[in-house]
Amino acid sequence: MKKRVFSGIQPSGHLHIGNYLGSIRNWVRDLDSRDNIFCVVDQHAITVDYDPSELRANVRELVGLYLACGLDPDKCNLFVQSHIPEHTELAWLLTCVTPMGWLERMTQFKDKVGSKRERVGTGLFTYPTLMAADILLYQSHEVPVGDDQKQHVELTRDIAERFNHKFGEVFVVPEPVIPEVGARIMGFDDPTVKMSKSAEGQHHSVALLDDLKKARKTIMRAVTDSGRDIVFDPERAGLYNLLSVYQALTGQSRDEIATHFEGKGYGDLKKEVAEAVIAEIEPIQARYRELTADPSHIDGVLAQSVANLRPIVDQTMDAVRRAMGHR
Numbered sequence: 001m002k003k004r005v006f007s008g009i010q011p012s013g014h015l016h017i018g019n020y021l022g023s024i025r026n027w028v029r030d031l032d033s034r035d036n037i038f039c040v041v042d043q044h045a046i047t048v049d050y051d052p053s054e055l056r057a058n059v060r061e062l063v064g065l066y067l068a069c070g071l072d073p074d075k076c077n078l079f080v081q082s083h084i085p086e087h088t089e090l091a092w093l094l095t096c097v098t099p100m101g102w103l104e105r106m107t108q109f110k111d112k113v114g115s116k117r118e119r120v121g122t123g124l125f126t127y128p129t130l131m132a133a134d135i136l137l138y139q140s141h142e143v144p145v146g147d148d149q150k151q152h153v154e155l156t157r158d159i160a161e162r163f164n165h166k167f168g169e170v171f172v173v174p175e176p177v178i179p180e181v182g183a184r185i186m187g188f189d190d191p192t193v194k195m196s197k198s199a200e201g202q203h204h205s206v207a208l209l210d211d212l213k214k215a216r217k218t219i220m221r222a223v224t225d226s227g228r229d230i231v232f233d234p235e236r237a238g239l240y241n242l243l244s245v246y247q248a249l250t251g252q253s254r255d256e257i258a259t260h261f262e263g264k265g266y267g268d269l270k271k272e273v274a275e276a277v278i279a280e281i282e283p284i285q286a287r288y289r290e291l292t293a294d295p296s297h298i299d300g301v302l303a304q305s306v307a308n309l310r311p312i313v314d315q316t317m318d319a320v321r322r323a324m325g326h327r
């Protein structure tokens, strides 16, 4: 039996090279060895202020990118979260077994809420229980994500264990799977902050659908330091970030990379990183244009996955409702 994998991305901006290296690329690599479920988590994207028509467009774009990046619909189920209403039903049920203290410890909430605590929607706080519902609904074994989501998957484990302890063994307890390279790509304009879809700066990230000239410019302008030698040193955040992108894309070892760049300067490194990024995203862009030319194909893929997933959803929800005394 293949292990079941579940993961998702928020349609809350344009997918960037950090998202790609931290998540989607690894899903594509392991397609054949897993039973795969990938979701566009549109109900997570409404936990902060948003524009409904923009959300609709972002969902379409992200589904198109899933396919263009190589998530072959013959090898995975690929759907939009809000098309399966049980995600929110299960999220409510899990909210009732999740202590406030557990949610208060979530670093992403603390980062996002800042000084606006009294004004943000409650959904931003309970968001990790919706994420737990996404994962547990499908009895998933593995959750391949970037480093920033590890704490949420660990919380999901705690929620599953608590539920199983209180109500009987209903859920598989999932494992986070974090890539060795590329799990935390930093902003090109500021290597001390994580690359993010919502950051403002024009040269913060490279989006998969960015104009290639702009992508190159962003990398050539990447913030580094005044050093010269090209070595993997986490203290030199900008350099380390560029080398990590290069390592993730080329698959070379750190030693090979250090030897390759011996005697070369930051300008050469940036040029080669830009080449590697463009070589990766150019074909994705071409496939994206082809695929999105036929929206009915994409609608068909989404509907088929929802139909495929229905029996798993019904089975889990039946067990949950019985265990909790609703049936």
Ligand code: TYM
Binding pocket: 006, 007, 008, 009, 010, 011, 018, 019, 020, 021, 022, 023, 041, 044, 130, 131, 134, 135, 143, 144, 145, 146, 147, 148, 149, 152, 182, 183, 184, 185, 186, 194, 195, 196
């Ligand atoms: P999201 O949409 O912020 O990010 C999607 C994926 O990209 C990874 N990622 C990164 N990896 C490397 N470097 C970065 N700078 C970087 N930024 C983001 C994330 O770790 C993630 O894997 N809550 C989730 C979405 C979600 C989910 C789920 C994931 C909802 N339900 C169930 C897995 C399972 C999120 O906001 O990811």
